[in-house]
Amino acid sequence: MSSQPDPRPPRSRPLAAPxxxxxxxxxxxxxxxxxxxxxxxxxxxxxxxxxxxxQISTITMTRxxxxxxxxxxxxxxxxxxVLVLTTLQGSTRHxxxxxxxxxxxxxxxxxxxxxxxxxxxxxAPDHLQLNLTIPHRLLSDLALQWWGHVPGExxxxxxxxxxxxxxxxxxxxxxxxxxxxxAPQAVATGRVxxxxxxxxxxxxxxxxxxxxxxDLSEPSSVAAPGYVRAAVQYMDEHVxxxxxxxxxxxxxxxxxxxxNGAFNKYVGMSPRAYLIERRLHGVHxxxxxxxxxxxxxxxxxxxxxxxxxxxxxxxxxxxxxSETLARRRNG
Numbered sequence: 001m002s003s004q005p006d007p008r009p010p011r012s013r014p015l016a017a018p019x020x021x022x023x024x025x026x027x028x029x030x031x032x033x034x035x036x037x038x039x040x041x042x043x044x045x046x047x048x049x050x051x052x053x054x055q056i057s058t059i060t061m062t063r064x065x066x067x068x069x070x071x072x073x074x075x076x077x078x079x080x081x082v083l084v085l086t087t088l089q090g091s092t093r094h095x096x097x098x099x100x101x102x103x104x105x106x107x108x109x110x111x112x113x114x115x116x117x118x119x120x121x122x123x124a125p126d127h128l129q130l131n132l133t134i135p136h137r138l139l140s141d142l143a144l145q146w147w148g149h150v151p152g153e154x155x156x157x158x159x160x161x162x163x164x165x166x167x168x169x170x171x172x173x174x175x176x177x178x179x180x181x182x183a184p185q186a187v188a189t190g191r192v193x194x195x196x197x198x199x200x201x202x203x204x205x206x207x208x209x210x211x212x213x214x215d216l217s218e219p220s221s222v223a224a225p226g227y228v229r230a231a232v233q234y235m236d237e238h239v240x241x242x243x244x245x246x247x248x249x250x251x252x253x254x255x256x257x258x259x260n261g262a263f264n265k266y267v268g269m270s271p272r273a274y275l276i277e278r279r280l281h282g283v284h285x286x287x288x289x290x291x292x293x294x295x296x297x298x299x300x301x302x303x304x305x306x307x308x309x310x311x312x313x314x315x316x317x318x319x320x321x322s323e324t325l326a327r328r329r330n331g
Contacts, residue, residue: 025049025066032060033133034079034114041069041122054180055188057197057318060133061180063088072121075114080268082113082134084204085121086163086173089128094159095120107165109173111208115268116156130173134201140268141277142201147216150267151209158212162204172203189318227252228262231271239278242302245271279303280316287324294321 025047026038032053040047048067053060075083085092086109094110095101104110112119115136123129140150163169176196180187187193209216231252235243243251248271249259263271279301286297295306298321303309313321 022047032062033075033083033131034081035074035076036072037074038066039071039073040066041071054184055193056176056180056200057188057193058135058138059197059200061177062131062133063129063177064131065089065128066123067125069125070121070123072123073119075119077115080115080136082111082115082136082139083119084132084134085110085112086130086132086170087127088130090124090126092124092127092129093122094161095122100159102161104161107163107167107170108161109163109169110159110161111204112159113156116153117159119159130177132200134204136268137273138197139201139205142198143205143216144267145281146202151214151216152266155209155212155214158208158214160208160211162207162211169203169207172199176200191319194318225262225266227254227259228266231259231263232267232274235271235275236278239275239282240300240302242279243275276312277316280313283309283313283321284317284324287321290325294325297321 022038022040028051029036029038032051045068049065050067051062051064053062053064055061075081085094087104087106089106091103091105092108092110093101093103094112102110113136136156144150163173176199179192179196183192187196205216231248231254234248234251245256245259249256252259254262260270263269263274267274269277282301283297283303286292286300287294292300298306298309310321317324
């Protein structure tokens with residue numbers, strides 16, 4: 001298996017040397033995706049697995065095949081990932097629960113939020129996949145930024161096929177794959193990658209929400225109880241004062257435990273993580289406007305330790321705070 005992408009179309013390029021060790025495959029997929037069970041179909045089966053992977057900011061794009069018929073299940077819900085699986089060759093079967101199953105051929109994509117639903121994948125021996133592993137947090141955060149709210153469980157628990165031959169979604173995947181293959185470093189850590197990540201996430205949310213019958217422009221699509229919305233409002237209004245989770249829970253009228261559980265369920269992150277997001281985005285907006293120095297912007301949003309702040313900023317936006325400021329001033 002290899003972590004280097006290959007830009008050539010799947011039928012015109014050789015696969016990597018076959019991998020015949022199921023334990024090695026498990027170690028690799030645990031690292032790139034999440035923990036799950038792999039079961040070959042048949043007796044005395046030897047895999048001939050080939051995988052290429054590249055990062056698009058926080059999205060992991062992987063082209064892989066097991067080389068044999070397989071059944072995948074028990075995906076780790078705690079990993080917090082959404083799987084977006086596109087069939088490039090052969091056929092795949094996608095299921096959530098015990099009854100519903102969808103079979104996809106070339107060009108079809110299936111979406112399942114493994115942090116919300118049980119999911120199972122079956123693949124034919126000649127299958128070839130292009131898979132995206134997307135943090136649930138990325139999608140919920142984008143929805144919060146663009147539409148002012150996080151969609152409820154009606155969306156996240158909906159599993160469905162999207163795209164298809166000649167669809168805009170498939171065209172976007174082809175563009176993303178070629179870009180990631182020819183400029184992997186820029187796509188992994190640079191602005192190109194962040195822009196591409198946002199394009200993929202936004203298009204996915206649009207396709208997914210239409211299939212689920214969820215109107216993202218309507219705040220009523222939020223399934224969160226009132227105390228969650230009250231907590232979000234309290235944190236937004238007091239974000240620069242760095243409210244604790246206990247203070248937020250008191251303002252919302254619930255226990256800390258209840259608030260933590262509800263945030264993870266409805267917002268896709270903990271209250272503490274939500275506060276960090278709002279603070280980092282506040283600094284990012286200030287630097288993008290070019291109105292403040294890096295230290296002034298950080299201090300305005302409650303950061304005292306500049307080393308801790310700079311590291312968190314780089315993880316979130318893929319660049320140093322000074323680069324954001326310089327781009328605004330030079331532009």
